[in-house]
Amino acid sequence: LGVKDSHQMTIFRIIAAILHLGNLEFQAERDGDSCSISSEDEHLNNFCSLLGVEHSQMQHWLCHQK
Numbered sequence: 001l002g003v004k005d006s007h008q009m010t011i012f013r014i015i016a017a018i019l020h021l022g023n024l025e026f027q028a029e030r031d032g033d034s035c036s037i038s039s040e041d042e043h044l045n046n047f048c049s050l051l052g053v054e055h056s057q058m059q060h061w062l063c064h065q066k
Contacts, residue, residue: 017050024062035063 003011023043026035037044037059048055 013050017047020044020047020050026063037062 020043024037024041024047025043026037028035039055039059044059045055047053048058
């Protein structure tokens, strides 16, 4: 397709991050309206490292709608 190697690796990194995001396991809280993600979830760790985002912030904002 004529995509440069550096761009290819970026595309692969984004696709891998999206696939890891799809494998996250959310635990429902008691009230049923909220959830949490284990801080030791390997898919969240991989997602954050692939995209270079802060782990605690991503863990928080995936479970809050604001």
